[in-house]
Amino acid sequence: MVDIYKLLKDAENAVQLTIGEVRLPNGTHLTNVRIDTPEDERQFRDLMSAATPSSPAQTVRATSSVERKMHHRDDFFGHQMEVHLADLERGGRDKKTLMESRHTLTLFRGIVGNKVVSELNADHCRTFFDAVVHWPRHATKRQEFAGLGIRETIAKAKAMGEPPPAAATLEKHRQRLSTFINWARRNKLIADNPLHGLVRQKKDVTQDDTGRPFTQDELNAVFEPNAFSAWSKGSAHRYWVPILALYSGARVTELSQLYVADIEVVQGVPGFHINKRFPGQKLKNAGSRRFVPLAQPVLDCGFLAFVEGLKAKGQMRLFPDLPNNDGLGFGRQMSKQFGAYIKKRGITEEGMGMHAFRHTLATRLVAAKVSKDVIARITGHMREGDVLTRYYIDEPTLIERAEAVAKFIPLVTLTSFIAERSL
Incomplete structure (x- = not known):
């Protein structure tokens, strides 16, 4: 027989209750039951009450006893x-x-x-x-x-x-x-x-280090034309998100949540807004809000033509195939897909993924003598006395940032988006 009231008390007070295997008096067979939350406790009490072979009066008294025991549960x-x-x-x-x-x-x-x-x-x-x-x-x-x-x-x-x-x-x-x-x-x-x-x-x-940059050999492996084209064929987000991350240092969530309306030309400089203007968009912090210039190699791959094509179709999001079903951001699927891809390309070190593009851009721009302040304006890192919380486009420095992006030379070979889609 099972001491039901002891089980109920354990469910109420235990750090965690695990029932390996037990058969209740009414024939119910339980195996591997774990009780961790108040909802688990409620369901377990209901099950135990239903399994008790007692008269109606006894059931009432039992329920009353349980309720008294749980009176101070709040x-x-x-x-x-x-x-x-x-x-x-x-x-x-x-x-x-x-x-x-x-x-x-x-x-x-x-x-x-x-x-x-x-x-x-x-x-x-x-x-x-x-x-x-x-x-x-x-x-x-x-x-x-x-x-x-x-x-x-x-x-x-x-x-x-x-x-x-x-x-x-x-x-x-x-x-x-x-x-x-x-x-x-x-x-x-x-x-x-x-x-x-x-x-x-x-x-x-x-x-404190959150990772490292890609080496040149690793970049070559990621963007090797045949492998990258085969992996990204038929998938706009697989093609564009890694390329945008490489040339902007933007976070995977920031890129995955872009809307068509986020792509704009400001003062003759084409770029994209990292902001929280549309459904599902989020910002890591106040300094994340910014306008990022597009590098020429990205333009050469046909990015603006890709955007115009989406506009013509009335598409709102840049990468509609990336879901946000769990509310944790559009970048989760992209991260998983890219992580699986680079492992097949021989990059198996723990922690390597999309975030390494941020390190790659920042490291090489420092080597190119770009100031840390300008780099922070591109990557969206928080800076002391940051004014971008209000003036995130920051037009006086826009040309400077565009020139800084032009100094980033990853030495990889990219095929155009149209050519890649036709393979």
């Missing part, structure tokens, strides 16, 4: 986490922020337990930080961690000697937890901030 971390995330969504935070916040807070609950929020203290935070350094990368996608709870996953990863997350990742965990705690204080759920007494992790400057 005070617990699991419930308030959901309220906090709902507030973030209501406040207009994008889906990526919500997903990452949920990840951090779920790990916290799994490591520390479903505590009453008002009782959280510095030791709970220390326990979290000491454990989360062992959380393995891509844990939910790896077979060796399948079916394991959060604590079990951490213990196994620790035993396996998994490398720790980057310092930036740990800092993001702290920031998301801090956001929740500050929210809880504003809502009078907790009196003091338990993070205030903790010493912040020392910044490791060796981990």
